[in-house]
Amino acid sequence: MSICMGICTLLFKTLCLPLQLMELVGLCGFYKRVFPFLMFKISANYNKKMHEKKKELFGNLSEFASSDAGPLRLLEIGCGTGANFQFYPRGCRVICTDPNPHFERFLHKSMASNSHLRMEQFVVAAGEDLRSVGSGSVDAVVCTLVLCSVRSTHRVIQEAYRVLRPGGAFFFLEHVLADPSSWTYFFQHVLQPLWRYFGDGCELTRQTWKDLEAAGFSDLKLRHIEAPLSPLIKPHVMGYAVK
Template sequence: MLEHLQEILHAIGPWLPHIFAGLILLLILQKYGGSHIQPIFFAKVYNPFLGTYHVTCQALKRQHFLSMKDHVSADPVLRKRGALRILEIGPGPGYNFEFYPPNSELTVVEVNPYFEEQFFRKQKDHPHIKMERFVVGFAENMKDVPDNSVDIVVSTMVLCSVRSVEGALKEIHRILAPGGKYYYWEHIREAEYMWVLFVQHLASYTFYDLVFGCQLNRKSDEIIKRNKAGFSSIDQQRFRTPQKGGFQAICIFHSSHVKGIATK
């Protein structure tokens, strides 16, 4: 571990003054420039920051979402058309369109309105999805979405960011129709490499949440298992993505992940 820490310090050492100055600037902007500075910044850097993550994970994600096409809608009108009503929380720029079955009707609940433009740009490439609504709001409070009204809920890399995982799970369960499914894919607290966990803790308790609105050390898998939120079954597995290379890749994108399907 000491050896890894030395490596880490050696790698980030020259950047520390820049990081520190950037953080101070962001804090000042947050304080005096209003609460929209972080969301604007995040929406701008998200695509470059994620780099190749979505490309590397594409096949694995496709496999995870595959069973969605066999799901039968609880709504008789949609059922006749072979369509599903899907709600995605925190879609960001919209990386998941390609995994949704044709004719799906999609509503999204996204807290950051600055993603909307990128999201609708991407939607144009996926005409097989019918866009219902882009709701700017919190997954923990989806008051505009009626009880038992959705066939499928999806989140990818969102539970690390919500203010309350338990609150989001409760809402997801409420809006799902009986038999409805919640598909999730999340990065979680590192379970194997202690030095990665150390970096995750250090980043989470200092700047990471402030800058990227994300807790790297969150145990979303354990919260789901413990909380259950009324789901009749939860089928989840820990895994690592095939993403390789670079400090950031190791600490976030190749770190412990969980994917699962919870059934109401």
């Protein structure tokens, strides 16, 4: 199986050479403008299918509000179109970050539909470098469908840990690598070269749970689940980690 997977992966890498060339000469920049619109549509469908899982995940968010600082102060890394807003507790103050500035108009649209929240600011920044957010300044950090596409999962989790106050929590919901004995594992590797370009850097083969386990949180609540989605992104991890 491994030999066949290697041959098929090489074939798809070869087919992606024109896309790689376009990226090198800067011809893929237009996709950064198109991608937020695509995500706005995709996120609505994802939320519909994952509604109960997200309700479960964010059900105890309000418990992490600092009692002497008022409402929950939350930082969302890779906020995208604001697909998580509806699940946040009333009065929550949200700091949104994303490396793609073209998400901002969709964020304001989502915020207008979620008047129970207040957006403090939108920061154009990669998750690996959140220098504009002070250390120990937020009660919760949220990352959903983000760690699959960042340059360094380890560095993003480090930054989340840094900005959290002691006792704060990092919430996550991410698709991950499938069981090595499955056909899903096979096709995740074979299709990854093509998937990366159309998913704006998304990788199907990340073992995100290993980075979370090694991050040094005082408590980690992590579950592997099978999401009701297409096979390539069916394997997920969800949960939260307390600083």
